[in-house]
Amino acid sequence: MSAGSLNTLELGYLRPVAKWLRCFEDLGNVVVVCLLFTLPLLEIILRNLFHLPGLYGSEQYSGHLLFILALSAGLYTQRQHMHLGLSIINIHLPFGWQRVLSSVKLFWATVILLMIGISSWVFLESFVGEEMIGVIPLRLILYLFPLSIGLFILRLMLGTSPVVSEEAPLPRWLRVLLVIAGIALAWYLSQISILHYYMNDINLSFEEQEKLFVREDLLFSGFAKIGYWLIGFTLLLFLLGFPIFLTLAGVSYVLFNLNFGQVELIPNAFYTLFTGEGNLNSLPLFALAGFILSEGNSSKRLVDFFQHLCRNLPGGIGIVVIVTSTFFTVVTGASGITILALGGLLYSIMQKAGYSKGFSIGLLTTCGSVGLLFPPSLPIIIYGTKVGVSIKSLFLAGLLPGLLITFVLCVLVVWQARKQSRKPVIADQSSRALLHKGWVAAGELLLPLFIFLAYFYFKVTAREISALTVCYALILNLVIHRDYGLRRLPTIFRNLFMTMGGILLVIGFARSYSDHFVFFNFHGFLQNYITNHIESSFGFLFLVNVVLLLAGCFLDIFSAIYILAPLISSLGEIFMIPAEQLGIIFLFNLELGYITPPVGLSLFLASYRFRVPLLKIYRYVVPFFLISLVLVLLVTYVPWLSTWLPSLFP
Known part of the structure; x- marks a missing residue:
């Protein structure tokens, strides 16, 4: 268990409870990811082997599982202190000022979280029916939203948190006071949302409704006087390391109130993003496939092959990085997963070749998304399906722009290579060695073809393609190459939870x-x-x-x-x-x-x-x-x- 996890709760008598809670959260995350993986596979089996229409409501189940994962993995990321924030000057502040800044951020984080929690409760109460998701009532799933917010606030109060500087920790009594003060202010600022809840009561008399409308006007006018100051304050804290997901949530809340909108639309947007129409539920599975491949030697096999292929080209290492990243993005179908899966290995290779740290990271961050323009790009498939454009025509249309940006990046690394003299040492530069490297990396090289055939021949969806990619990666690393055993899977899951927890909340x-x-x-x-x-x-x-x-x-x-x-x-x-x-x-x-x-x-x-x-x-x-x-x-x-x-x- 990491040091960050051990410090999550400082009260000694609560540590056993905290330990069991963490185990329950981790187990829940594993179950959710396994279900996300299993459901599309069942769809494929029922449709292709038994000629059945598929699993009824499968996409609906997957969407709600992703909603649960966003909240539960977000709590995991909080435990690891890995929620993203932008830090410009706070790390250079004296210790006393860092404590002041930590106090302000803790206070404002509580305010935003509770305001969102209250709006999520009002959103929850708007569901008057008994809609079911499988055998689980929808309301039970929606209760996870305010419950997760409550756990966020509890951890802010009782333990170190990602909004507090680790160099300037706050004493427990101060954290408790700040959270209580934040709750009081959040309750006051949430009166408009609470008022909306009471106004939905159809049993109110006309006079009572009139009184509520008058009070609502007063609240809106009062909020209008401070709303833009609150936005400015939140953005200032963002520049000082405030988590990005809290910044977006806080600014959204204020904007809806300033424009007389119902803030319940914020949790509604969060909920519909993951459960509505779309292929976002393929993102964690593609990320999982990327982590499975990168945990073994798949990335090394790809790099070895492309390194032999580009061995005689000037700036060959940089070109290898671009080609490998582009290829891997085509394989996984999701931009950014390449950074997670191959970033460490490719960065190390560029450093050994003499490229600067800034150039290496900038290149790897950029070329992680270049593969989106090449077939069988998942976004191209989705775009063509959505607007009714020939997917074949879109594939062809993306080739020249994709080759153009790849060429320009290759020219850039060749130009940059003139500033460094270290060359990769390849003992055997023969064609036979190239063929051998190609044979060793055949599993990875054939993965795009596998995805292409799965989509066009077996007519699978994006969600099903992501599950098949996970299967392919598992078979490749666990069975064929035996890069590692099942004992490595918990590490892969932990990396997935930490990353998805930060990204999905944002x-x-x-x-x-x-x-x-x-x-x-x-x-x-x-x-x-x-x-x-x-x-x-x-x-x-x-x-x-x-x-x-x-x-x-x-x-x-x-x-x-x-x-x-x-x-x-x-x-x-x-x-x-x-x-x-x-x-x-x-x-x-x-x-x-x-x-x-x-x-x-x-x-x-x-x-x-x-x-x-x-x-x-x-x-x-x-x-x-x-x-x-x-x-x-x-x-x-x-x-x-x-x-x-x-x-x-x-």
């Missing part, structure tokens, strides 16, 4: 932030603005670049496809933009969004993997971001890059 509350614009008809405003003020296709495409770049910062690529793709596609028809070109523009922009500060998903994953503060990740990635931005604009305004190949193979 994605969930980022969705509530973006839903603020959806709720206030940003779609309609955008459509009206485009149709009334933009006359040329160039102006439309520029606006698309801006909107998608911002969306890529706050939405995972699957949610962005389901939310924005139909709107962008329909508007593209007005300006006669080829469907294939618009699809690649859409995906290329979102790919760039993954490395766009401050909340690009790949930036978080890189911070996790390389144990580097986010601020340094931003600095390392900026040159690659600017290069990618130029390439995005080039693909946007030079149509033949994405339309030429589809025109050759209609």
Whole structure:
């Protein structure tokens, strides 16, 4: 057990209870992931072997399991003190000021958590029916939201927390007082949400309803006076290391109140993100496949093969890193998983080859998402299915842009290689050695073909592809190569929980932030603005670049496809933009969004993997971001890059 876990609760008589609670949480996480893995496999077996329609409600079950995993893994990440935050100046503050800052962050974290907890309770009470998820009442699952918030607050009060500086720990009595004060302020700020709960009571008389409406107006006017100050205060704390998921939750809460929206929409957005239409439930399984492959020697086999393949090229090690990362992203179908799975090995290789730390991390963070433009890219498949565009045409349209960014990155590493003199030593450079390395890595090299055939021949869904990829990775590492045994699986699960706990909470509350614009008809405003003020296709495409770049910062690529793709596609028809070109523009922009500060998903994953503060990740990635931005604009305004190949193979 880690030192962070041992310090979770300092009260000695509570440690046995805390230990059992941690074991229960860990077991629950394992069960949830195993069910997420098993359900799609049952779907495949029932459909292909027994010719049955499948397991009724399987996707609904998976969505609710992912909702549970987001909350339970978030608690695991809290125990490990690994929730992401941006730290600029707080680490340079004197000890006394660090204690003050820790106190303020602990207090404000309690305020935000309790406000979200109260809104989740109101959201829960809006479910008046007896809807069931399998044999489990939906309300029972939804109770996990306020329960998880309660555990977050309890751990803030009784133990060290990720919002408190480890260099300036707070005494227990002070933590208790700060949490109590935070609860009091949160209760006051949540009166609007609580009022909504009482206003839903149909038994209220007309006079009572009038009194509640008057009180609501007073609360809204009072909140309007301090709302923007609260947003500014939250963003200031964000710059001083406040967790990102709490920043997004707090800003979302204030924005909804300022715009007379119901804050219950925040937990509703969190819930619907994981349980609604989409393929986000494939993300933990692809991540699991990546961890299984990286825990063994799969990444080493791939690197050995590509290193022999590029042995005579200048800057060959950098090219190996780019090709391997791109290939692995194609294999897993999810951007960012490559950073987690291969980041450590590839970073070590680049360091040995003489590349600087900043260049290495920047390159690895960037090229982790390049494979999204190559077949059998999962986002391309989902986009084509969603908007009704030929997937084959999209595959062809993505080839040249994908090759272009790969070529530019290769030129960059070759140029950078002139500053270092160390070359990789390859004892046997013969073609026979290359064939041998290819044979050894055949399992990994054939994985994209396996995914391609699974989708197009067996007609499996994205969720089922992710489960099959886990099966493939397990067989490859446990049976064929025997890289490790079953005893290594707990380590893989722990890495998965820690990563998913941080990422899923950020994605969930980022969705509530973006839903603020959806709720206030940003779609309609955008459509009206485009149709009334933009006359040329160039102006439309520029606006698309801006909107998608911002969306890529706050939405995972699957949610962005389901939310924005139909709107962008329909508007593209007005300006006669080829469907294939618009699809690649859409995906290329979102790919760039993954490395766009401050909340690009790949930036978080890189911070996790390389144990580097986010601020340094931003600095390392900026040159690659600017290069990618130029390439995005080039693909946007030079149509033949994405339309030429589809025109050759209609």
